Amino acid sequence: MENELDILVLEQSNTFIYFRWTATEDVCRVKRDGQMVYTGTQNRFKDEGLKEGHLYTYTLERLDASGHWVDKIKLQTATEKRQMNSNNRLAELVLTTIVSNSRISLAWGKIVGITAYDIYRNGAFIETVEKNQYTDRQVSMNEEATYWIRGNRPIVKSQKKVSDKKIALNKFFNSLHQKSPQKKAATEDFWLTKKIASLDSLLSDKESTQLVPAWQLRYTTFLPDTLLKNPNLLSPFAYFQGDGRSFDAESPHYRSQVNLTINFNQSPTLVWDKHIGPTIGYNWRKNFSKADIASSQKIELEKAAEIEPKMVITLTHCVGNPLTTSPNIDYELSADFYQNGTYDIIGVHDQSPNHEVYLKFEDNHEWTAIHQKESEGLAFMAGPTASHYWRISNFY
Numbered sequence: 023m024e025n026e027l028d029i030l031v032l033e034q035s036n037t038f039i040y041f042r043w044t045a046t047e048d049v050c051r052v053k054r055d056g057q058m059v060y061t062g063t064q065n066r067f068k069d070e071g072l073k074e075g076h077l078y079t080y081t082l083e084r085l086d087a088s089g090h091w092v093d094k095i096k097l098q099t100a101t102e103k104r105q106m107n108s109n110n111r112l113a114e115l116v117l118t119t120i121v122s123n124s125r126i127s128l129a130w131g132k133i134v135g136i137t138a139y140d141i142y143r144n145g146a147f148i149e150t151v152e153k154n155q156y157t158d159r160q161v162s163m164n165e166e167a168t169y170w171i172r173g174n175r176p177i178v179k180s181q182k183k184v185s186d187k188k189i190a191l192n193k194f195f196n197s198l199h200q201k202s203p204q205k206k207a208a209t210e211d212f213w214l215t216k217k218i219a220s221l222d223s224l225l226s227d228k229e230s231t232q233l234v235p236a237w238q239l240r241y242t243t244f245l246p247d248t249l250l251k252n253p254n255l256l257s258p259f260a261y262f263q264g265d266g267r268s269f270d271a272e273s274p275h276y277r278s279q280v281n282l283t284i285n286f287n288q289s290p291t292l293v294w295d296k297h298i299g300p301t302i303g304y305n306w307r308k309n310f311s312k313a314d315i316a317s318s319q320k321i322e323l324e325k326a327a328e329i330e331p332k333m334v335i336t337l338t339h340c341v342g343n344p345l346t347t348s349p350n351i352d353y354e355l356s357a358d359f360y361q362n363g364t365y366d367i368i369g370v371h372d373q374s375p376n377h378e379v380y381l382k383f384e385d386n387h388e389w390t391a392i393h394q395k396e397s398e399g400l401a402f403m404a405g406p407t408a409s410h411y412w413r414i415s416n417f418y
Contacts, residue, residue, distance in 0.1 A: 027084050027093040029120055032129070036074040036104045041097065042066040046084060051091070053081040055362075056229040073329060075103035077364055077415070094225050095122045098417045100366075110370045112212060112413040113356065119216060119417050121224050128169060129155040133212060135175030142170035163221045171214035177408045208408055211373075215392070215414040224417070234363045237284045240380045240389065241337065243351050244276040244299075246397065249308065253400050257346045259303030259311055271380045271389035275299065277351060278341050280321060284333050286361045292333065296321045303345045314344035331361040348400075351375065366415040369393065373402035373410050 027050070031042040043050070045065045052060040052067050055078060060067045072078065077100045083091040099118040115131035132154050141148045141156050144167060148158070161167065218224070245264035252259055265275040282294035302313045320340035325333065337355040342348065353371035363383075371377050374397040380389035392414050 027082060027095055029095060029097060032118060034099060034101055034116060036102045037072055038068060038070045039072060039078060039099060039101060040068040043082060049085040051083055055079055072101050074101055076101055077366060095120060096224050110368060110411055112411050113368045117214060117415060119218065121221055124161050124163060125157065125159050126161050126218060127157040128216060130171065130214060133173065136173040139171050139173040144168055161221060166220055167218045169216045173212045174209050177208045177210055210408040211410045213412040217416040219418040233361050234383050235287050236384050237359045238382050239282050240271060241355060242276045242279045242378050243375050245375045254348065259346055260306040261304040261308055263302035269378050269394050277375060280337060282323065284359050290333050292325050294323050298341065301344050312345055316341050316344040333359050363418050364416060367392065368413045370409050370411050373398040374400055
């Protein structure tokens with residue numbers, strides 16, 4: 023159809039969002055999060071005075087000659103975050119999702135050093151793209167879709183600042199762990215995930231009014247092996263006991279686990295707990311030698327902001343081996359939880375051990391895996407080996 027609407031230009035700053043659509047002489051209207059913000063014949067709209075780093079959903083429609091609102095488009099995007107103290111490039115990006123009849127378009131900020139991205143839908147590879155955007159025109163109207171956008175780059179492109187001490191520690195552990203592939207240790211992975219509701223529900227004439235009273239998040243690190251050989255040959259502990267399992271939200275075996283609950287009922291509240299699994303060392307005969315539990319002091323959770331209608335948290339994790347000198351298990355996670363059911367979660371961690379993150383709404387729902395990454399080997403915890411960056415958000 024000649025006059026069918028499409029978003030042609032999108033721009034944003036930390037305080038405004040601007041977009042322009044296909045020129046038409048018909049009246050168009052724009053809603054922001056269900057509230058009418060524009061009606062007229064111009065094919066552009068600038069929304070000003072917005073909150074920094076906040077997700078917004080816009081609905082665009084055209085009034086046809088018969089008086090019906092048609093060509094519905096929904097656009098989820100965000101304002102920029104200008105003042106950030108983060109080493110995670112994904113935290114700076116704005117990921118935009120545009121949905122219309124049988125079409126989903128994704129666009130994300132450029133990451134220096136990445137020349138191509140692999141696109142997956144519901145776990146199946148679709149294609150590799152060189153631009154930082156992708157449009158899927160083979161979309162079912164009545165099924166949810168999860169998209170993975172994956173890229174990588176050499177660690178030198180990140181200009182990562184590391185101390186001489188960390189470099190020395192990294193070289194030492196890598197020299198002891200000959201199975202560690204040098205190219206992998208120097209390659210940073212970037213994973214973007216977008217979970218999107220069915221187009222039927224997103225493009226429905228009935229605006230969603232569902233509110234999520236409570237969120238729960240669980241972040242666990244674990245060693246999948248039953249027994250692990252210590253890469254440090256100078257240590258008195260030749261082996262360590264692992265957790266002997268695969269990904270499992272309910273497993274009682276782990277290196278560390280953090281649980282948090284955000285409750286939006288009445289005044290928003292945040293409660294959390296942290297747990298450390300025992301470290302058990304064995305001698306070269308694989309006989310028990312010593313056991314201890316590492317300190318959880320450097321697992322810290324901060325309620326960074328409470329801006330209606332969302333809560334922003336930052337979780338930092340640094341846990342060492344209580345039995346011998348070794349690299350720490352390090353990760354960072356920041357998350358925006360919205361009362362309307364939207365979330366935006368960003369993380370970075372070393373490529374060892376296994377990391378698993380789960381989310382659920384209220385107490386009566388099952389855990390949903392939002393991030394799972396297998397370990398690349400103990401040496402990947404050392405110093406400035408390449409980190410793994412990930413981000414997941416939803417459009418419901």
